[in-house]
Amino acid sequence: MADIIRLLPDHVANQIAAGEVVQRPASVVKELMENAIDAGATSIKLIIKDGGKVLVQVVDNGKGMSETDARLSFERHATSKIQSAEDLFQLNTKGFRGEALASIAAIAHVEMHTKPENVEMGTHLRIEGSKIIFQEVAVTPLGTSIAVKNLFFNIPARRNFLKSNQVELRHITDEFHRVALAHPSIGFHFYNNGSELFNLPVTNLRQRIVHVFGGRFNEKLVPVAEETQVVKISGFLCKPEFAKKSRGEQFFFVNNRFIKSAYLNHAVVSAFEGLIKNTNHPGYFLYLDVDPKSIDINIHPTKTEIKFDDEHTVYAILRSTLKHSLGQFNVVPALDFEHDKNLETPYNYQNKEVTQPHVVVDAGFNPFAESAQQKGSFSKPSYQKENTKGWENMYVGLESKVGKETNFDNLTFESDVITGAIFKEKEEPETGVVTFQLRRKYIVTTIKSGMVVIDQTRAHQRILYEKFLKNATIKDAVSQQLLFPLSLSFSKNDISIIKEIEENLIGLGFVMNIVDQDKVEITGLPLLVPDTEASMVLEQIVADYHMEIEGDSFSQTDVLAKNLSKTLSVKTGMVLDIESQQALVNDLFACKESRVSPFNKPIYITITENDIDKKFI
Numbered sequence: 043m044a045d046i047i048r049l050l051p052d053h054v055a056n057q058i059a060a061g062e063v064v065q066r067p068a069s070v071v072k073e074l075m076e077n078a079i080d081a082g083a084t085s086i087k088l089i090i091k092d093g094g095k096v097l098v099q100v101v102d103n104g105k106g107m108s109e110t111d112a113r114l115s116f117e118r119h120a121t122s123k124i125q126s127a128e129d130l131f132q133l134n135t136k137g138f139r140g141e142a143l144a145s146i147a148a149i150a151h152v153e154m155h156t157k158p159e160n161v162e163m164g165t166h167l168r169i170e171g172s173k174i175i176f177q178e179v180a181v182t183p184l185g186t187s188i189a190v191k192n193l194f195f196n197i198p199a200r201r202n203f204l205k206s207n208q209v210e211l212r213h214i215t216d217e218f219h220r221v222a223l224a225h226p227s228i229g230f231h232f233y234n235n236g237s238e239l240f241n242l243p244v245t246n247l248r249q250r251i252v253h254v255f256g257g258r259f260n261e262k263l264v265p266v267a268e269e270t271q272v273v274k275i276s277g278f279l280c281k282p283e284f285a286k287k288s289r290g291e292q293f294f295f296v297n298n299r300f301i302k303s304a305y306l307n308h309a310v311v312s313a314f315e316g317l318i319k320n321t322n323h324p325g326y327f328l329y330l331d332v333d334p335k336s337i338d339i340n341i342h343p344t345k346t347e348i349k350f351d352d353e354h355t356v357y358a359i360l361r362s363t364l365k366h367s368l369g370q371f372n373v374v375p376a377l378d379f380e381h382d383k384n385l386e387t388p389y390n391y392q393n394k395e396v397t398q399p400h401v402v403v404d405a406g407f408n409p410f411a412e413s414a415q416q417k418g419s420f421s422k423p424s425y426q427k428e429n430t431k432g433w434e435n436m437y438v439g440l441e442s443k444v445g446k447e448t449n450f451d452n453l454t455f456e457s458d459v460i461t462g463a464i465f466k467e468k469e470e471p472e473t474g475v476v477t478f479q480l481r482r483k484y485i486v487t488t489i490k491s492g493m494v495v496i497d498q499t500r501a502h503q504r505i506l507y508e509k510f511l512k513n514a515t516i517k518d519a520v521s522q523q524l525l526f527p528l529s530l531s532f533s534k535n536d537i538s539i540i541k542e543i544e545e546n547l548i549g550l551g552f553v554m555n556i557v558d559q560d561k562v563e564i565t566g567l568p569l570l571v572p573d574t575e576a577s578m579v580l581e582q583i584v585a586d587y588h589m590e591i592e593g594d595s596f597s598q599t600d601v602l603a604k605n606l607s608k609t610l611s612v613k614t615g616m617v618l619d620i621e622s623q624q625a626l627v628n629d630l631f632a633c634k635e636s637r638v639s640p641f642n643k644p645i646y647i648t649i650t651e652n653d654i655d656k657k658f659i
């Protein structure tokens with residue numbers, strides 16, 4: 043049999059490897075910026091065109107390359123950073139595999155200018171799809187400029203896979219933030235399509251954070267500092283009151299390299315225990331310095347995970363350091379780390395007034411009493427409060443008035459569990475709408491053939507979703523004018539998202555004005571959004587949009603309506619009073635599609651008499 047195994051030509055091998063290193067323009071940004079830092083640059087410029095699809099250029103004032111090095115830098119496994127396998131364990135630089143430039147050059151048009159110190163002339167070199175087009179001597183300043191054009195020009199499938207320019211720009215910005223936050227002693231400029239997005243002067247870490255995320259950050263930061271044999275920790279936490287619904291600014295750097303770590307994040311969250319709601323996320327900028335030998339850096343170059351030799355110790359030190367910082371800066375009242383957690387006041391109770399327990403005797407209660415005669419049908423009951431005096435409140439849902447408008451918008455929640463009165467309300471379920479809430483999660487109601495169990499959250503999502511969509515399509519969306527305009531602060535990144543979706547937000551009923559690079563003034567809100575929730579709602583929309591834009595959002599309005607419905611819906615654990623339960627049922631079955639939630643999850647199940655009978659056999 044003839045030999046059939048062949049070695050792949052270099053340019054093919056490079057293309058395959060490129061797929062691992064370069065997923066999108068942001069990966070190129072990361073690699074080029076890291077090379078510039080490794081080259082000792084003190085000033086780095088990032089220039090982007092059209093989300094990096096047309097151009098990603100990084101210009102540095104680092105040590106530059108000789109003519110030969112310039113040429114060699116594009117060879118696979120060409121690196122100046124390690125010489126032997128042992129060096130891998132002493133690594134202090136970002137790169138070490140020597141494959142970034144080779145990979146990038148395999149899938150783009152690359153142009154490099156570079157000049158080291160003490161020589162007159164530098165080198166100008168062009169490579170397209172791993173082929174050297176030319177290399178010449180050129181006049182160029184100290185340092186290196188690498189321009190990467192037309193990424194994936196020779197892999198159309200990958201090019202088509204790229205998202206919109208805005209989305210790609212957002213990924214690039216995320217990457218830029220990470221590098222800029224890890225190196226406050228380097229100055230950065232970032233230009234997009236000719237306009238300056240960031241100008242970050244050399245400064246300290248606190249100022250760097252403020253320059254990146256906006257002035258309002260200054261008052262939010264609590265410093266952290268601790269030095270032990272195992273790890274040195276520095277950086278900042280955001281005060282608990284600024285914790286957000288979304289994972290906003292959460293940054294870990296290990297030896298100045300950005301990493302993601304669910305494990306360490308857990309240590310931070312546990313340090314905040316009792317200080318923030320457990321649905322909120324703390325913000326942090328934490329820098330861990332460890333002996334390079336004590337971490338496993340033999341990871342994929344684009345991955346941001348890391349493995350510590352002694353994870354548990356790092357976790358414990360981190361947690362107690364953060365607790366200490368929060369305590370020292372008077373954010374936590376107690377400094378005593380050893381004290382019993384069981385004695386701490388849970389968040390929910392912290393600001394509650396002490397209430398005197400009292401016993402209420404329901405004089406009207408008679409377990410054998412016949413309930414009021416029920417009229418009305420399943421589809422059109424009413425829950426309008428008319429006789430709202432005294433104990434009769436409990437029965438208010440029973441007085442059906444056919445034809446009244448349902449009004450679930452004014453949903454009321456009860457802070458305590460409703461009395462057992464719910465269960466004695468009806469002996470004639472077939473005719474009236476009986477509802478009760480099961481485990482603060484489901485609304486159970488009856489139909490002719492049996493019963494329906496409704497997921498309260500999904501049902502409410504569906505109702506809100508259809509209302510928002512309806513408002514948006516009527517165009518002339520109804521909004522409530524605010525007496526006092528709300529001024530909300532956002533990061534530049536968030537503002538760019540808000541700008542993108544501004545028209546749709548207006549379509550839904552927001553009346554707003556972007557007044558500054560980091561401020562939005564709101565003068566009107568969609569009818570269904572309470573003004574106390576405005577900032578939370580907008581923050582959540584921006585966060586969701588950031589995440590979800592990756593998916594196939596066929597219409598922005600649809601995505602927004604979904605997100606709003608998710609944010610504003612009643613959640614599991616909320617107690618709904620009888621009226622709200624019934625309104626929920628009515629509004630749900632008035633929906634165009636009452637079976638599935640906007641996220642395609644079933645809203646209710648039915649259990650027929652037959653099903654029940656079977657269980658009794």
Ligand code: ADP
Nearest residue numbers: 077081115121122137138139140141142143186
């Ligand atoms: P690695 O960074 O893993 O060594 P790269 O492919 O990113 O691999 O770069 C290859 C080599 O090219 C580097 O080791 C370095 O010597 C040189 N190099 C790349 N970018 C620069 C730069 N901006 N300034 C100076 N040298 C550079």
Ligand code: MG
Nearest residue numbers: 073077137142
């Ligand atoms: Mg590199």
